[in-house]
Amino acid sequence: MRWWLMPLPSCAVTCHDCKSKHLPLMSSPDFINIPAKQSPIINRLHDTMTQAAAYAAAIRDNAQDDGVAIPLDLVASFQDTYDTILHALAEAAAI
Numbered sequence: 001m002r003w004w005l006m007p008l009p010s011c012a013v014t015c016h017d018c019k020s021k022h023l024p025l026m027s028s029p030d031f032i033n034i035p036a037k038q039s040p041i042i043n044r045l046h047d048t049m050t051q052a053a054a055y056a057a058a059i060r061d062n063a064q065d066d067g068v069a070i071p072l073d074l075v076a077s078f079q080d081t082y083d084t085i086l087h088a089l090a091e092a093a094a095i
Contacts, residue, residue, distance in 0.1 A: 034042060056078075063070055 059070060
């Protein structure tokens, strides 16, 4: 389990793999209040997003090394997918 779960009035995400990335964004380190049903899904999304960031960095590095840009349409497609993810998460947070 990557997340420490404990109910608190003010919560924050703590991930053992990238703790420092989350702390500046959250109000109270070390804890997040999420239902057990959501925990495996949130962990999977976190892993997927971490991998996606690594893939994006590799694409950037390859483009820089080769001096060849990727198509802007491809970037726009990824942006649309990212926006869809954020919209779904914002809806889940607003319930």
